[in-house]
Amino acid sequence: MTRGTSSVGTGVVAASAKSEAAEVAVKGNGWTGLIPIAIGILIALVLHFALPAPQRSYNTQILQIIGIVIVLAVSLNIVNGMTGQFSIGHAGFMAVGGYTAASITYYGSMLLWGSTTKHGGFLGSGDWLFLGSCLAGGLVAAIAGYVVGLPSLRLRGDYLAIVTLGFGEIIRVVLQQTGPLIEDVEALRSVGLKQLVPPPLGGSLGFSGIPKYTNLFWVYSILTITLVVAYRLKSSSAGRSMISVREDEIAAQAMGVNIARQKVTAFVVAAFFAGVAGGLFAHSTGTVSPKDAGFQQSFDYVIMTVLGGRGSISGVTLAAIFLTVLPELLRDFEQYRLIVYALLLIIMMLVRPQGLLGIHEVWEMFNRRRRKAETSGSDVSPAEVGP
Amino acid sequence: MSDFAQTLITAIAIGSLYALIALGYTMVYGILKFINFAHSDIVVLGAWGSYSLSVRILPALGYGLKEVPPVWVALMILLLAMIFCGAIGFTIERLAYRPLRRAPRLNVLITAIGVSLLLQNVGQLSFVFGASPQDMPPLLSDRALATFSFGEGESARQLVIGMVDVVIFATATSLMLIMQYLVFHTKLGVAMRAVSFNTDTAALMGIPVDRVVSFTFVLGSMLAAAAGFLIVMKYPSISQPAHTIWVLLGLKAFVAAVIGGIGNVRGAVLGGFVIAFVEQFGAFYVSSNYRDVYVFTLLILILLVKPSGLLGSTLREKV
Numbered sequence: 001m002t003r004g005t006s007s008v009g010t011g012v013v014a015a016s017a018k019s020e021a022a023e024v025a026v027k028g029n030g031w032t033g034l035i036p037i038a039i040g041i042l043i044a045l046v047l048h049f050a051l052p053a054p055q056r057s058y059n060t061q062i063l064q065i066i067g068i069v070i071v072l073a074v075s076l077n078i079v080n081g082m083t084g085q086f087s088i089g090h091a092g093f094m095a096v097g098g099y100t101a102a103s104i105t106y107y108g109s110m111l112l113w114g115s116t117t118k119h120g121g122f123l124g125s126g127d128w129l130f131l132g133s134c135l136a137g138g139l140v141a142a143i144a145g146y147v148v149g150l151p152s153l154r155l156r157g158d159y160l161a162i163v164t165l166g167f168g169e170i171i172r173v174v175l176q177q178t179g180p181l182i183e184d185v186e187a188l189r190s191v192g193l194k195q196l197v198p199p200p201l202g203g204s205l206g207f208s209g210i211p212k213y214t215n216l217f218w219v220y221s222i223l224t225i226t227l228v229v230a231y232r233l234k235s236s237s238a239g240r241s242m243i244s245v246r247e248d249e250i251a252a253q254a255m256g257v258n259i260a261r262q263k264v265t266a267f268v269v270a271a272f273f274a275g276v277a278g279g280l281f282a283h284s285t286g287t288v289s290p291k292d293a294g295f296q297q298s299f300d301y302v303i304m305t306v307l308g309g310r311g312s313i314s315g316v317t318l319a320a321i322f323l324t325v326l327p328e329l330l331r332d333f334e335q336y337r338l339i340v341y342a343l344l345l346i347i348m349m350l351v352r353p354q355g356l357l358g359i360h361e362v363w364e365m366f367n368r369r370r371r372k373a374e375t376s377g378s379d380v381s382p383a384e385v386g387p
Numbered sequence: 388m389s390d391f392a393q394t395l396i397t398a399i400a401i402g403s404l405y406a407l408i409a410l411g412y413t414m415v416y417g418i419l420k421f422i423n424f425a426h427s428d429i430v431v432l433g434a435w436g437s438y439s440l441s442v443r444i445l446p447a448l449g450y451g452l453k454e455v456p457p458v459w460v461a462l463m464i465l466l467l468a469m470i471f472c473g474a475i476g477f478t479i480e481r482l483a484y485r486p487l488r489r490a491p492r493l494n495v496l497i498t499a500i501g502v503s504l505l506l507q508n509v510g511q512l513s514f515v516f517g518a519s520p521q522d523m524p525p526l527l528s529d530r531a532l533a534t535f536s537f538g539e540g541e542s543a544r545q546l547v548i549g550m551v552d553v554v555i556f557a558t559a560t561s562l563m564l565i566m567q568y569l570v571f572h573t574k575l576g577v578a579m580r581a582v583s584f585n586t587d588t589a590a591l592m593g594i595p596v597d598r599v600v601s602f603t604f605v606l607g608s609m610l611a612a613a614a615g616f617l618i619v620m621k622y623p624s625i626s627q628p629a630h631t632i633w634v635l636l637g638l639k640a641f642v643a644a645v646i647g648g649i650g651n652v653r654g655a656v657l658g659g660f661v662i663a664f665v666e667q668f669g670a671f672y673v674s675s676n677y678r679d680v681y682v683f684t685l686l687i688l689i690l691l692v693k694p695s696g697l698l699g700s701t702l703r704e705k706v
Binding site: 090161 | 487
């Protein structure tokens with residue numbers, strides 16, 4: 001194996017240095033850790049009530065999509081960025097979650113309230129069904145993540161990429177073979193086992209008519225939780241173990257890191273959030289289709305993690321925002337969008353392979369510069385050693 | 388019985404196509420140890436290149452687009468497409484991969500995905516190939532070379548051996564034999580195998596590594612171009628360059644290379660046929676809806692049971 005051994009452990013050092021501050025903050029008082037989540041949910045509430053509903057405003061829709069995309073990109077970053085396992089089947093997990101959540105709300109609200117329209121107001125019974133369905137979607141996706149994570153114990157690098165790609169494709173093909181939706185309440189009540197095989201998920205036309213429960217409040221609350229979990233994970237001992245796996249598996253193993261466990265954990269956590277994001281996505285557009293599981297969708301998130309910096313949560317978030325807004329601004333140049341993306345990827349790898357921020361967060365970049373000025377470059381900065 | 392034989396014939400034809408593409412993957416992997424994701428797009432270039440060449444060359448030579456030209460025209464188009472793709476392969480290696488020769492494999496993999504996306508989407512541009520499918524003008528007449536009849540009355544079946552299937556198999560086999568000769572019986576082949584075995588030592592022994600790598604890319608791309616040409620002979624309606632079908636084709640060919648033992652030239656050929664048999668017989672006897680699922684399931688099984696592939700040798704990982 002000719003992995004980049006030049007950066008052995010530097011990421012670990014960086015991670016441990018920064019985590020000390022976080023740990024002190026957390027250990028000080030068990031409740032202080034919840035402050036960021038509370039702030040995030042507050043922001044989500046403000047956004048929800050201050051801005052027009054997504055059904056009425058295009059900009060709100062974009063804002064909503066940005067939130068969902070960030071959840072996907074940041075969760076993929078746990079596998080691709082922190083643990084260094086190259087997964088290109090993330091859209092597969094998203095589709096698994098989306099379909100699970102969609103079938104729960106669609107058939108659930110039919111059985112409970114007799115129709116698939118939205119039920120109840122803000123935080124009403126419909127909203128709770130929706131939240132539950134998203135969590136269920138996340139759980140099912142997490143199980144899928146466990147299954148996909150298992151081969152990663154034996155495969156690495158490109159092989160794993162192919163397996164994850166194959167996983168996404170299998171999901172896509174299987175979803176295409178599902179049966180038509182049951183649109184009638186009476187038919188659903190009297191449904192037999194026969195109509196459930198294959199499961200009525202809409203086939204190649206996609207699952208449509210999902211009640212549109214997603215709003216800015218839910219998207220940004222879940223985004224907050226994702227970001228906090230990702231950041232906590234990164235600065236925890238589990239996260240440091242993951243980073244050590246990414247830097248050098250053999251060295252990590254020699255240091256007593258349970259490689260297998262870290263890899264599978266990364267896959268499960270990432271898949272869970274992708275599944276939840278899939279639920280949000282399904283309930284924002286009202287449809288999910290098999291092609292949402294395809295690798296072309298996965299590539300979008302891969303590009304975001306690569307551009308933002310593999311392992312940097314804020315970097316990936318910025319890249320996700322940038323790459324979601326950019327095509328909106330360049331609507332007229334739609335056919336050039338992917339060409340630009342492709343060139344960005346290639347040039348990035350040639351010029352700055354660690355991504356915009358490397359493994360660092362935005363605020364650390366400023367700190368580092370200040371510290372560097374103080375010590376006039378005498379300390380060896382981890383970021384100088386690229387992968 | 389005749390159904391079985393007909394499926395067998397299709398599987399052999401498709402298998403030789405997979406084998407041709409898999410050779411490109413396996414050679415690049417053998418030497419540079421990364422998946423050349425852009426390889427499937429070279430196949431696309433071969434297919435679309437043959438199309439654009441034929442719609443330009445055929446009228447220039449005075450043949451209509453509907454009639455079948457003499458054999459030498461088809462051969463010339465095949466050769467031109469191979470040269471064109473060889474040049475593209477050389478350029479890609481020179482500009483995108485060579486600067487990353489010492490970079491971690493993940494970076495090269497990401498670059499390869501970038502190159503793949505780039506080729507796909509440049510190909511989709513309206514002034515390149517366009518974003519709509521086209522029909523390939525016939526270069527070969529697909530007449531039946533031999534017909535066998537089975538059974539009587541209601542159950543009578545016919546087994547047809549078509550011209551195109553035979554041409555595909557013959558072209559692919561001769562190209563593979565040339566490859567075999569190149570790799571195992573020439574000085575260049577020895578150099579390729581040496582670089583694949585140990586790049587640094589090969590360089591110390593005076594082998595021009597860069598030139599060998601370039602040559603490998605050119606060779607792989609030319610085989611891919613031939614595969615692209617043969618594919619449009621068999622399936623004349625060509626999907627647009629960024630269509631999923633191409634990526635899937637490339638993936639299956641890569642799976643073939645992995646199953647045969649990546650880096651192993653003979654393994655790639657074996658893997659190509661294995662994949663085609665699994666796919667075709669699975670599609671015929673089980674369900675054609677899941678043909679991609681069979682291939683990927685087979686891949687996952689092989690990787691879990693014998694990660695080095697059928698003919699691959701296990702390498703211990705050293706620190």
